Structure formats: C-alpha cells, structure tokens
Amino acid sequence: xxxxxxxxxxNKKTDQTYTYEVPKELEKEMTIGKRVEIPFNKRTLExxxxxxxxxxxxxxxxQKINKILDEEVVLNEELLKLAFFIKESCLSSLSxxxxxxxxxxxxxxxxxxxxxxxxxxxxxxKMGLNQxxxxxxxxxxxxxxxxxxxxxxxxxxxxxxxxxxxxxxxIISEYEEEIYRxxxxxxxxxxxxxxxxxxxxxFDTLKENLNTNKxxxxxxxxxxxxxxxxxxxxxxxxxxxxxxxxLVPEISLTPQFIRNFKARFDxxxxxxxxxxxxxKYDEWRKIVRNEVNxxxxxxxAIFAPLxxxxxxxxxxxxxxxxxxxxxxxxxAIDIAEWRSDYHNIPLLLGSxxxxxxxxxxxxxxxxxxLKLNHRVNKGPLPHCEIVDMASEIxxxxxxxxETLKTEIEAAISRSEQIILLxxxxxxxxxxxxxxxxxxxxxxxxxxxxxxxKTSNALRCHYCGYKTLKKEVCPNCKETLDFYGVGTEKxxxxxxxxxxxxxxxxxxxxxxxRKNSYxxxxxxxxxQEYDILLGTQMVSKGxxxxxxxxxxxxxxxxxxxxxxxxxxxxxxxxxxQASGRAGRKDTLGTVVLQTFNKDNFILKCVSEQDYDKFxxxxxxxxxxxxxxxxxxxxxxxxxxxxxxxxxxxxxxAANFLRNNLNSTTIILGPTxxxxxxxxxxxxxxxxxxxxxxxxxxxxxKELDKLFILNNKVNLEIDFNxxxx
Ligand code: ADP
Ligand code: ZN
Numbered sequence: 001x002x003x004x005x006x007x008x009x010x011n012k013k014t015d016q017t018y019t020y021e022v023p024k025e026l027e028k029e030m031t032i033g034k035r036v037e038i039p040f041n042k043r044t045l046e047x048x049x050x051x052x053x054x055x056x057x058x059x060x061x062x063q064k065i066n067k068i069l070d071e072e073v074v075l076n077e078e079l080l081k082l083a084f085f086i087k088e089s090c091l092s093s094l095s096x097x098x099x100x101x102x103x104x105x106x107x108x109x110x111x112x113x114x115x116x117x118x119x120x121x122x123x124x125x126k127m128g129l130n131q132x133x134x135x136x137x138x139x140x141x142x143x144x145x146x147x148x149x150x151x152x153x154x155x156x157x158x159x160x161x162x163x164x165x166x167x168x169x170x171i172i173s174e175y176e177e178e179i180y181r182x183x184x185x186x187x188x189x190x191x192x193x194x195x196x197x198x199x200x201x202x203f204d205t206l207k208e209n210l211n212t213n214k215x216x217x218x219x220x221x222x223x224x225x226x227x228x229x230x231x232x233x234x235x236x237x238x239x240x241x242x243x244x245x246x247l248v249p250e251i252s253l254t255p256q257f258i259r260n261f262k263a264r265f266d267x268x269x270x271x272x273x274x275x276x277x278x279x280k281y282d283e284w285r286k287i288v289r290n291e292v293n294x295x296x297x298x299x300x301a302i303f304a305p306l307x308x309x310x311x312x313x314x315x316x317x318x319x320x321x322x323x324x325x326x327x328x329x330x331x332a333i334d335i336a337e338w339r340s341d342y343h344n345i346p347l348l349l350g351s352x353x354x355x356x357x358x359x360x361x362x363x364x365x366x367x368x369x370l371k372l373n374h375r376v377n378k379g380p381l382p383h384c385e386i387v388d389m390a391s392e393i394x395x396x397x398x399x400x401x402e403t404l405k406t407e408i409e410a411a412i413s414r415s416e417q418i419i420l421l422x423x424x425x426x427x428x429x430x431x432x433x434x435x436x437x438x439x440x441x442x443x444x445x446x447x448x449x450x451x452x453k454t455s456n457a458l459r460c461h462y463c464g465y466k467t468l469k470k471e472v473c474p475n476c477k478e479t480l481d482f483y484g485v486g487t488e489k490x491x492x493x494x495x496x497x498x499x500x501x502x503x504x505x506x507x508x509x510x511x512x513r514k515n516s517y518x519x520x521x522x523x524x525x526x527q528e529y530d531i532l533l534g535t536q537m538v539s540k541g542x543x544x545x546x547x548x549x550x551x552x553x554x555x556x557x558x559x560x561x562x563x564x565x566x567x568x569x570x571x572x573x574x575x576q577a578s579g580r581a582g583r584k585d586t587l588g589t590v591v592l593q594t595f596n597k598d599n600f601i602l603k604c605v606s607e608q609d610y611d612k613f614x615x616x617x618x619x620x621x622x623x624x625x626x627x628x629x630x631x632x633x634x635x636x637x638x639x640x641x642x643x644x645x646x647x648x649x650x651x652a653a654n655f656l657r658n659n660l661n662s663t664t665i666i667l668g669p670t671x672x673x674x675x676x677x678x679x680x681x682x683x684x685x686x687x688x689x690x691x692x693x694x695x696x697x698x699x700k701e702l703d704k705l706f707i708l709n710n711k712v713n714l715e716i717d718f719n720x721x722x723x
Contacts, residue, residue, distance in 0.1 A: 005047040008095040033075035092328035101303040105281035120153040180282040190263035220372030222579030242310025249319035271297030317349035360628035382581035382588030384606040435478035437595025506534035539577035649683035
C-alpha cells in the first residue's frame, strides 16, 4: 500500500506530496486524513496522508512511513475538500489551508506539547474489607460504593494517607480516565419564549427550508429578538437529529450569548481565541466524538468538524472579525456558504446593520431577506440628538456638550445608567480642524488623507495624491491641530465634572486579563457604576435594562478613517451603540457629538434609519466604483529593498494591465498607508473588476513569478476589508 503525504516545508509555497509505503502491519489503520511520521532527508517529519497511490513511481526507492500518529481521522473528507476550496479561492498553499482549519494540537509538523489530559480515579478492588482499619478508610470505601460518580484521587475531602494505605493493601486500585479541560459553566435553565408575529414568520420560513441550501439574511433591529429565533430554529434542527453551528464575532465579548444558549441546550462546544491550546483540542474532540450537537465559536469555528450538520448561523454578519487578516485570507461567510452547499443545509446571516454587499445580494435574491422591524418589548427607538461641537467649543465645552452634561446628570438623579462611547481608532493619522471640523480629503477618491509626520505631507493611499499640511485650517484659518483624546483622559474629566460619579472604563488596556471583561459587564449590570466609558467594545450586544443615555463623544473619528468603508463603519458602530439606550422600560436618549453636524450618515444614525443609509451609501459606491458594484483585490508587495519593491510593483502592475480585461481597473502601485514597517517597504496595487475571467489565471501566474523571486514578497487579498 502506498500513500501520498503532504508536507509543510518552510520556504516552499508549493504543495508537493511525497509517496511513501505503508508497512503491512499499519495497513489496517491507514486512512486518508490521518497524520503520519516519516523519514525525510535524514530528518523526521510529520505530514498528512491526502491520497492513496495505486501506481507508485518506479524510478527511485520508496521509503516507509514510521508510524501513524492519529487514531481518529483529523481531516475528514469534507475538510480535505474544503482545504482545496480555500487553496483555490484564496490562492494559498494546501498545507497553509489545512493548517488554518485545525487546532494547533492537530497540525502536522508543528511540535506542540498539547496532549490529552487524564485524571486518576479510584475503584474498589476486593471486597474482603476486614483490612479496613480506620474511620477515614471506611469513609472512602463507603463513598466509592454509594455513588455512581467516580472518586478522584486528588479530591479535597479525603485523606491521602488513607488512600495510600488502601492502595498498598490492594483494597482499592487506581485508573486513569481522559478528561476535558474546559469547566462547564452552570446556568439556570430557561424555557423558550412564545414568538411574536414577526418572529414567527421568520421562524416558519426558516423551518420550511431546513433541508435546502438556501441562504438567508435576517435584518433585525437591535432588541428585535434575533437570538430567540436562533435558539428556536436550532432546537428544530436538533429534533431532526442534526447539529448546529453558530458563529459570533468574538466570544469573549459576547458571554451573554453563550449563557442564553447554555440555558436552553446541554451539549455545546465553544471555540474561540481565548481558549488555551489544550482547551481547544478538547473541544475539538468533543465535536469529532459526537458528544456535542451545537458549536458556538468565533471565526475559525467555521471549520468545526460537526457531523450531520443541519444549519449554520452567523450573528452580527457585518463584523470585520469574520475575515482572516493573514494568509490564507479567508472569510468565514464564504466558508459557511460552501458548507451550506456541501451539506445542503440553510445558512442564516443576522445583523441590525447588514453589509452593503449582503444587502445587494439580497436585492438580487441570492439571499432571501427576512425582516424584524420592531423591538420585542414594543419600546420606541431612542430619541437621538446631534450636537454641534464646533459651537460647543466656543462656549468652552471641549469634551462634554451642555446637552450631554444635562442628560448625564438627569440620568444619575433617576438612578439610571449611562454609556459613553469614545472611538479613538485612527486618531492622529487624520487631521481635523478643532474649530470648524474641516478634514483633508482626497479630491480623487473621497477618502480622508493620511498624515505622514516625517514629510509633513497628507497622502491618499489609494491613488497616491499628495499635499502638504498647512499651518492653519484652509477653511476657517484657525491653527490646525490633531484632534483626539483617550479614554483615560475622559475618565479623569468625568470625575472633575460630576461629583462622586462612579465610572467604569473599558478598553483594551483594562480588559486584557482573561475574564475581566465578563466581570466588568456584570459589575455594571449590578449598578456598581453609573457610567460605562469605553471604545467600540461597549457598543456590542449587551442587554442593559437600566441604561437610558448613550453619549457618542466624537462621532467623527471613524468617519474620517482613510477607507471607502468609513461611512458604513461609522453607521454600524453608532447605530449599534445607540441601540443600547432604553432597552426595556426606560425611554432612551442618544447624544451624538460631532464636528460634522450636517453629515448625512450621522443624520441616518440619528433617525435610526438603515434604509436611508443604504441608498445613500450605495449611490456613492456606484459612482466611485467600489463594492458591491465592483469587486476588489488588493496586492501587497513587500521587500527589504526599496528599489526592488518599487521595481517589482511597477512590473506587477504592468503585468496586470497587459493581461486583464480592459474593463478592469488597476490602481497603483502606491506606497502603503504605513510605508515602512520593521524596515520592510510596502507597496499596494488595487484591482477593481466586475467580470474578468482572466483574473484568477493572471493572478496565479503573477503569484508564481513572485515565488521565484526571493527578494520580494507578494500577498493577494480577495475582497479585502481594509485597503
Ligand atoms: P437581538 O438579538 O435582536 O438584539 P434578543 O434576541 O437579544 O434581540 O432579544 C431582546 C430581548 O427580548 C431579550 O431579553 C430576549 O430574551 C427578549 N425576547 C426575545 N424574543 C422574545 C419573545 N418572543 N417574547 C418575550 N421576550 C422575548
Ligand atoms: Zn486618492
């Protein structure tokens, strides 16, 4: 018997498989998808068996594999096919694709120390008990006899010296049993809610389509009861003896979601980046062994090897976290679509603010649109007020407007809570006039220019347009300054402004420790604080019933990011944050502070009007030839040598211009936004296309050329999130 073994060889992007012979005694155990240890050029390596070979080459002697490393198949048929899909759609190597699908304990060629974990248990060996001398020995025997639960050797309540004596006398014996590391959290069970009319309609549609590969987009406003629908349709899936896979943006940020599911269902595996390698390995094995029928996880959980999959749900479909930002640059939603077709099961994407791409697909019936237009509690949407910070600053209110101050005070006096959002991302790379709100924009691309300190220049990193930064604002002639202030500073100012106010600051600095995020959310819910202040993580799906005021301190920061999606990102963030106000009985107020009071996107946020935003933004995308009207591919060319990077980028752009359709647009090369990182120079090329049958073959060809060149590196990103 001969097999083809895939090796992950450093410095080689190629997918070479090597033929090996299987020793007679291992033939029975051998299947495709297991890892093997093999001799290779005097080394010992690990690899995946990807095929049998009926006609082994005769020109050279074939070596034998040393051993088979797995009892259970690691790469089942579906995952192996999926790896080929990733290879083809992301232009990655096969071993890279395989590697991204598996927990590190199960990768080939990576030496991990992750093993199965065991605990030592005790059982009674002989019944001649006259040797049991002391009371504590008797208690141990009694305990083992009386319950069906095995007794752990390291249990707290038993005397270790008595255990020793009993073991020595052969009355009891010890044995090892495999255990899972992740502790089960216990939650109070909860019964399903009676769906309202709107929910019922959505549920019925999904139920009718359970054995089809239909794709659904559930557009439901915040608090409209999407999660309840997810749980009820999953229950339906389980009734049919099938399993469910649910993706959420980042689990450590949505503990409530998991708790909701655990309150309904028993056999759930959880997969996310907060787990240790050992925990991930254990969760994976629970799945393979059919011990769970629901998997909830972040991006990479889309590869969970659930058998008999019945439905895939992706919550907060618009989240950036579903796209992997290094090779292979896959998008979990594309993988979900593939698996939906493979199993012939429905895919459900849910969001209060669907991406324009998904809405556009819905308008072409590639997705079926389902809608929830009302909050479950029938509560009205919060009242939203846009505050012009330019005029506030003239009154001396630099950070908190009169309106916001009044609202905060009123809320505190009513013992209600406040959320303040300060989105700091991107500050200082863009320049905004503190007086009039003027921002530098590219005349050709309608995105904010990026400030490069070294050259005192402002640049468009799409088209390369460049202009010098002036000392005074071109609009109002005031001195131009960076505008931006951090959460720490705001916390300090809040204490100055409001006597005895209790502020909980939440950002990447304060939530770094494991579980601290969860604890903070609980503390805020328990009213240990008046104000929750933080970056975008405070805007995510929490259900805080006592929050009546949401303040957006600076609505402009995301708006001014140098990206064509900045409008969409701003809308998502502010809309979601606004949705936190007045979730149950309290009527909410949202205060939106901005230097762009007439900005249309902010107007859409204040009216909580997604459709209005959608038509406006689609119009811009159409004019400027961005997605969803055009597809994008981004090429990143990097090198230690500026000359090489520059030369090869120009060559690459020429190669593309010579080979792609004439309707395809090629922008660049331009220097990247951050031009030099760790002494590596970076250039970008952007391809915009609608239909181009020459695209894939041309990019493959280009990729090959770059693999041969060891001075310059090329990365290709299909449908990039950031360009
Ligand atoms: P979404 O996911 O759309 O933001 P949720 O599913 O979290 O909304 O629902 C918001 C709140 O309404 C939750 O507290 C949930 O338990 C409750 N809820 C959802 N559906 C119903 C229903 N049919 N009857 C009563 N309460 C419901
Ligand atoms: Zn430009």
